[in-house]
Amino acid sequence: MRIDDDIRWNAVLRRDRAFDGRFVTGVLTTGIYCRPSCAARHPARANVRFFASGAEARDAGLRACKRCLPDDVTRDEAAVAAAIDEIKASEGKPTLGELAVLTGYSASHFQRVFKRATGLSPSAYARALREERAKDALGGSARVSDAIYDAGYEAPSRFYDDSKGKLGMSASEWRDGGKGRTIHWTVVDTSLGAMLVAATETGVCCLSFEEGEDELRARFPNAELVEGGEAFRDLFERVTAAVERPGTGGDIPLDVKGTAFQQRVWQALCDIPPGETRSYGELAAALGKPKASRAVGGANGANNIAVLIPCHRVIAADGGLGGYAYGTEIKAELLRREAGGKA
Numbered sequence: 292m293r294i295d296d297d298i299r300w301n302a303v304l305r306r307d308r309a310f311d312g313r314f315v316t317g318v319l320t321t322g323i324y325c326r327p328s329c330a331a332r333h334p335a336r337a338n339v340r341f342f343a344s345g346a347e348a349r350d351a352g353l354r355a356c357k358r359c360l361p362d363d364v365t366r367d368e369a370a371v372a373a374a375i376d377e378i379k380a381s382e383g384k385p386t387l388g389e390l391a392v393l394t395g396y397s398a399s400h401f402q403r404v405f406k407r408a409t410g411l412s413p414s415a416y417a418r419a420l421r422e423e424r425a426k427d428a429l430g431g432s433a434r435v436s437d438a439i440y441d442a443g444y445e446a447p448s449r450f451y452d453d454s455k456g457k458l459g460m461s462a463s464e465w466r467d468g469g470k471g472r473t474i475h476w477t478v479v480d481t482s483l484g485a486m487l488v489a490a491t492e493t494g495v496c497c498l499s500f501e502e503g504e505d506e507l508r509a510r511f512p513n514a515e516l517v518e519g520g521e522a523f524r525d526l527f528e529r530v531t532a533a534v535e536r537p538g539t540g541g542d543i544p545l546d547v548k549g550t551a552f553q554q555r556v557w558q559a560l561c562d563i564p565p566g567e568t569r570s571y572g573e574l575a576a577a578l579g580k581p582k583a584s585r586a587v588g589g590a591n592g593a594n595n596i597a598v599l600i601p602c603h604r605v606i607a608a609d610g611g612l613g614g615y616a617y618g619t620e621i622k623a624e625l626l627r628r629e630a631g632g633k634a
Contacts, residue, residue, distance in 0.1 A: 420579035494544030538565030556590035
């Protein structure tokens with residue numbers, strides 16, 4: 292499916308970096324073409340024409356924007372790919388200066404280019420890759436310490452320091468597979484439809500639409516389910532408010548279960564700024580697994596906490612909405628509200 296002009300214009304309004312390189316925006320009144328994510332003031336829609344490439348825009352008599360440099364997108368992509376290959380191949384952790392020399396950029400500029408493409412700095416990307424290798428190894432290693440050393444950590448303490456406070460299980464929890472919980476739940480009426488919200492004493496463990504106790508029990512067959520609960524009233528009200536205004540509620544505690552890879556994907560979803568989107572391939576690259584877009588899609592679909600873990604921010608590679616467990620109408624509305632539309 293091709294990207295139609297409505298999708299392009301909405302991407303421009305969101306300044307969505309996920310669309311950089313897919314088309315350029317020509318402003319006929321100024322004679323300039325830009326990236327979709329250009330930070331310049333938005334032109335009037337009537338003055339805009341979309342082009343498949345910078346070359347096509349130049350053929351129409353337009354010139355490149357000096358602010359967003361739309362013709363540098365291909366070069367930036369090649370530089371980021373080269374840096375990722377170097378990070379993955381290196382036994383240590385390449386410095387920012389070393390990566391800048393490799394790609395021909397200044398260190399400060401390459402830092403911005405890399406973070407814009409992956410959502411992480413080069414050092415954070417290398418750290419995330421090492422964490423993922425360690426968590427993958429934990430599933431098959433007889434000893435936790437062996438898995439940590441095999442992943443490239445100099446000592447187990449470095450692994451625990453890197454993992455502290457993040458959305459994910461500890462090494463021991465990973466080995467044990469987690470434990471059952473008591474779950475309090477209710478169904479709330481919202482402007483998006485009936486919403487099931489459930490929580491443990493730790494935090495929200497399920498948020499879905501048009502579901503009830505049967506679906507919750509299917510998700511958590513070994514848990515004790517308790518309907519309602521006065522102690523959870525405030526939490527449920529905060530969740531409802533956050534759903535009505537997606538992009539808020541970042542302080543709401545969550546209690547999630549999943550494999551290490553699923554946990555990494557869910558954290559990456561939370562790191563996407565409200566109003567922006569990513570493709571499955573872009574999310575996979577940000578996790579240090581550029582060929583794992585299908586696995587990212589699977590982890591995205593396994594998310595039990597809609598909106599608060601914003602899987603609605605992942606779109607198809609062609610810019611279309613793609614699928615959504617609760618229907619594309621809800622997905623489109625969530626994205627509209629995050630982009631600045633009113634509920």
